[in-house]
Amino acid sequence: MSRIVYVNGEFLPEEEAKVSIFDRGFLMADGVYEVTSVLDGKLVDYDGHLTRLERSLAELDMPEPDGMDALLEIHRELVSRNNLKEGCVYLQITRGPADRDFLYPETPKPTLVLFTLAMTLRRSPKAEKGLRVISIDDLRWGRRDIKTVQLLYPSMGKMMAKHAGADDAWMVENGHVTEGTSNNAYIVTQDGTIVTRQLSHDILHGITRAAVLRFAREAQIKVEERPFTLDEAKAASEAFITSATTFVTGVVEIDGVQLGDGTPGPVSRRLREIYLEEAAKQAV
Template sequence: RTVYVNGSYLPEHEATVSIFDRGFLFADGVYEVTSVLGGKLIDFAGHAARLQRSLDELEMANPTTEEDLLEIHRELVRLNEIDEGLIYLQVTRGAADRDFAYPEDATPTLVLFTQAKSGLADNPMAKTGMKIISIEDQRWGRRDIKTVQLLYPSMGKMAAKAAGAHDAWMVEDGVVTEGTSNNAYIVKGNTIITRHLGHEILSGITRTAVLRMAQEAQMKVEERPFTMEEAKQADEAFVTSATTFVMPVVEIDGAAIGTGQPGDVVARLREIYIDEMRKAAV
């Protein structure tokens, strides 16, 4: 596999980053994951815009321009012959003598790599649905910044696995924030309910697109908090993320949602999302 590091395309075993990199020492870095369908990028502009916002919030320099970044993405897709899969991008503040204060002169580190993954669009999970558990949200207070501090979400995935589930939804002050690596939704009749944006959740690029498409399809959207109790009573539930798109949730903390099978509203949203995003891919 060919990867990208600070201006060079290299075989993965030749790519190196300093042990003094602040991404490694302080999780002082941000990332983006963009999916690839038919060799093209899904919502690249959305990911590039959020990357810039994450960097701005952390006063970190952007090592590249949106135009150059698009070229790097495309070149990696070409070099690795990715038809379906994802591109991971990470920017860290760079290498510097270890000190909590930001260094003044560090050069940011930019790393990208691809992962080929068949079955993103034709994901069998879309037919069966996910089982999720709830856990307390113990992450820091700026979840709107897409940082590489992912240990608590990893612990959540492990707790879900141990419970025989696929993922966990996180609960804070009695309401659901989001999933470990996705935004969380419930459906009641023709209404989609998902937590409003703020520092408490990541503004999903998929979330933005899906809420727009839901409204265009005459569904109602309510951006407000919901409890686990309300979720268990919902007709349908789902999550969204760049790599799972729209994925049905059929069980929450052992309780079946609706019929216990993926429902029509979520199936329809998934189809609309994949169709439209394929057409708009770059």
Template sequence: MTRTVYVNGEYLPETEASVSIFDRGFLFADAVYEVTSVLNGKLIDFEGHAVRLARSLNELGMENPISKEDLLEVHRELVRVNEIDEGLVYLQISRGADSDRDFVFPDPEKVKPTVVLFTQNKPGLAATVKPMKVISIDDIRWGRRDIKTVQLLYPSMGKMMAKAAGADDAWLIEDGFVTEGTSNNVYIVKDGKIITRGLSNDILHGITRAAVLRFAEEAQMEIEERNFTIEEAQNADEAFFTSASAFVMPVVEIDGKALGNGAPGNVALRLREIYLDESLKKAV
């Protein structure tokens, strides 16, 4: 089945969609993105993704070319025409395509942003719980990880390093402390306490992270936002990560060392259950 995608105001078959070779997203990774999950044909945490999108664009001095209301309508239409029950909607906005390649930003009066959206069908997305094994690697990314840009080469390399080591993902280490996963926020649990790095420019301000911590607090779970080392993580009772596409996923091994009894922890599994239940109630 050929997907219908959205490019600059048009719904098109994916085989007919294209952007300019001079688009700055292609030439400079001068673009931001969001990924919104779809469960039961409805969008999860759309409001949070829309707010973060606006923030990322603002941090890069980029015009927001589409209103939140119109963006919601595009998401819903793509979900409808592509018959997505469980899956993802990917959104990317670049600074646009100038007439030639130049490091200097183009005049926003002359060059308008490029807006692209497409869906990914993921049957069983909510039901999939995979105990994850991770390795640690140096964090050598740029310093503004709080902006959700498409500069994802090193995270992609990190996932390939993990695959080569027989693991599922990598946790990034900077100045001796864990920052985040290649595409997720990370947590450890010790004596019932959830520990995760605090918000700053060093990590992405995860939409799922915010929701999960709010639900954990409402469930009267203890939370501590602070830095932690990979050694502390290896000696934790359990660990997990959160993202829009994985929700809450348990981690059972770090750099070859099993956590606890080597099985998904109760805190991670309970938070996943709460997150899915509560998010579905508010889905649009």
């Protein structure tokens, strides 16, 4: 049985789902997206994802699509129709179809698409083993705080990592780590302080990031929001990433340099446990 997806007001079998070849998301990468995790059939951090989605639309002067006021119900209906217990719901909004022109259409009709992905989240093998990352130059555009569908360079970064026998790549700009290809990056110093880059146009304002930093401070773990260098990262006691589908996942190697004993460290393991517990309690 195929998945049921949502396209512009209709729930359809995925084989019947279509959007125009003139859609600006296809022609211009003129679109934004969100990914909301699902645990036990419920949505994790939904309000945070909705708030960020609205911000992305506003930053790109993109109008809200029809159905925006029913997004929560649409998410829940997709989860129900696909009997999704664990995984995520992917949402994408584009400026819609128009003649190919660099100028925005004067009367856009935005496209709204959602679909589900079944994934193992709680007992992820990568979370248990930890990730090996390489460093690459950050060659993305300057507005990384907007969650756009312009994901070619992150895809290239993941392929670079794969070809190097690693799991992911951390991007570096002016000597400092910005973030991972699809996640925020952190180190834990030898005195137990969590260090992660401060919010700006340079990184995505991660929803999981915000929750994890709040939980860390509540657990009396010191947090510093500032840039850190690759050398700092390689000398750290541990490192980790956060994202909507990886939650908190330890990094055990950077550019071939092992961190600690080569397994996810105690801070990242503790934060993952706290996040999973709180996320399950607060899911809607």
